[in-house]
Amino acid sequence: MQYAFSDNVSSLQPSAIREILKFTSMPGVISFAAGNPASEAFPVDHIRQISADLLQKDPLLALQYNITEGYPKLRELLKKRMEAQQCFDPLADDLITTSGAQQANELACKVLLNRGDTMLCESPSFIGSLNAFRSYGVNLVGVPMEQDGMDLNALEEALRTSRNPKLIYVIPNFQNPTGRVMSLEKRKGLYELACRYNVVILEDNPYGDLRFAGTPVPSIKSMDTEHRVIYSGTFSKILAPGLRVGYVSAPAEIISKITVCKQVSDVHSNIWAQAVCAQFLEETDMDAYLEGLREVYRHKCELMIGGMRQHFSKKIRWEEPEGGLFIWCTLPEDCDMPAFCKRAVSEYKIAVVPGNAFLVDETQPSSSIRLNFSTPPDDQIVKGIRILGDMTREMLDN
Template sequence: MQYKFSENVDALQPSAIREILKFTGMPGVISFAAGNPAPEAFPVEEISRISAELFEKDPILALQYNITEGFPELRDVLKARMAEQHCFDETADDLITTSGAQQANELSCKVLLNRGDTMFCESPSFIGSLNAFRSYGVNLVGVELEEDGMNLDALEQAVKENPNPKLVYVIPNFQNPTGRVMSLEKRKGLYQLACKYDLIILEDNPYGDLRFAGTPIPSIKSMDTEHRVIYSGTFSKILAPGLRVGYVSAPKEIISKITVCKQVSDVHTNIWAQAVCAKFLEQTDMDTYLEKLRAVYRQKCNLMADGIRQHFSKRVRWEMPEGGLFLWCTLPEDCDMPAFCKKAVSEYQIAVVPGNAFLVDESAKTSSFRMNFSTPTDEQIIKGTEILGGMTREMLD
């Protein structure tokens, strides 16, 4: 039978990243290609204890339907926590829990953009969100990402040149895939542009709690005097991604529409997982807990950075992040980066992600690739950077 797919999905194709990831499960392959948090950072004992208490004292809560907006106890805790961070204005905002930040971003696009409307994103950017946005037939425009954030001059020019500009998607903290941080100056500048051209900003902050160096920078949401910033967060990087609990804070009118769309999509996010997150936040000294978490990522990042310094060709440029899960490396411009990534995994059994996987146009030329330091073991980081470094010296020196 010949199947005819909807216009929204017909043009969607598997990402180039899949060609690399299919090797990662093979015996002997060291994967720097994942984006998973460190397994040793999961609070397994605490989640087990909270779950046991929940099923002993109130099992029906965890097993029955609940409201679409989210488990009320968790929403209250999150609103209070975000208000302390100046990311929630109780007079103007509301909050809904979602199945990870990915759903928060996808539903934000769904309720605000029509087919053909223009949405802007950093180039490169998170592949999961890019595919979600593409599925709605929007005009997705990538804007150059500089070392301190999106090129605002290029953004303004793109706003002028494209039809129906509506939404700007950014990951200001330890951006995926580059690990870069948007400067305070650019956060202010982006908000000013949004006000000038009547745009909405979607601020995705999955990695903000994982700062292990440098000084925190206020969120764009904390600057929002005109109620034009949507802020998405998640428990995936600070508790466990398998819980699938995220959240989005936005003006009440936007949240009301997101709620209707979520009702259609999945009724509500897993209530057991939401209850676990609520109890965890209530019972845990989060400052102490997060500092322990940051220590794990600081150590793993430094280990990978040391391996790169020691073993990589000096012709490979790379950036030391202040947090998050990723390192961004760039080969000389005359190198075939996709071929480099394929050779690394097929011949040297080291998997990295080609940078074009994170572009709006995956066929565009880039010489960069992403390395993840959170998922592999320390032993794999040491061995893998040495092997990959030897390959870079053979090719480039």
């Protein structure tokens, strides 16, 4: 039978990262391609204890249907925590839990954009969100990044010339894939442009709690005097991604529409997982817990960068992140980056992600690759970076 797929999905392609991850099942492959949290950071014993208590004392809570907006106890805890972080205005905002931040970002696009409307995003940007946005047939416009975030001059030009711009998508903290942090000046400038051109900002912050160097920068949401910022967060990077618990803080009118869309999508997110997150928040000194996580990622990042300094060709440049999970490397312009990535995994058994995978138009050239330091154990970081370094010197220093 010949299948006729919908316009929304017919042009979608498999995630380049997922395709590369297929190679990681090959014997001996060391993967720097994933974006998973460090396995040693999972609070396994605490989650086991919470789960056992929940199923012993209140099994129906975990096993029965609940409300779409999310487990009420978790929502209240999140509202208080986010209000303290100036990411929730109790007089104007509401909050809904989602199946990870991925669903939060997808639903924000779904409720605000019609097919053909323009969404602007950083270039490069997170491939998972880009594919979600593409699935709604929006006009996706990439805005070049500078070291401290979006090029605001290019953003304004895109806002001025694009067809019906409605939403700006940004990852201000330890951006995926570059690891960059948007400066306070850029955040203020971005918000001013959103007000001037009457568009909404989708602020995606999955990595903000993982700052292990430098000084925190106020969120864009904290500047939101006109109620035009949607803020998405997640437990995936600070607790466990398998729980699939995310959340959205946004003006109440937007949350009401997201709620309706979520009802027809999955009814509600996993209640057992939400109850685990709620109990974890209630029982844990989060400041101390997060500092422990930061130490894990600080160590792993320093280990990878130390190896890169020792083994990589001097022709490769990289950016040292202040947090998050990724290091963005740039090869010489005359280097064939896709061929580099294919050779790395096929001959050297090292998986990395090609930079063009994060572009709005993946056919555009890129000379960058993304490395992940959080997923591999320490011994694989040391070994893999040495092997990759040997490859870079062989290819680039001759």
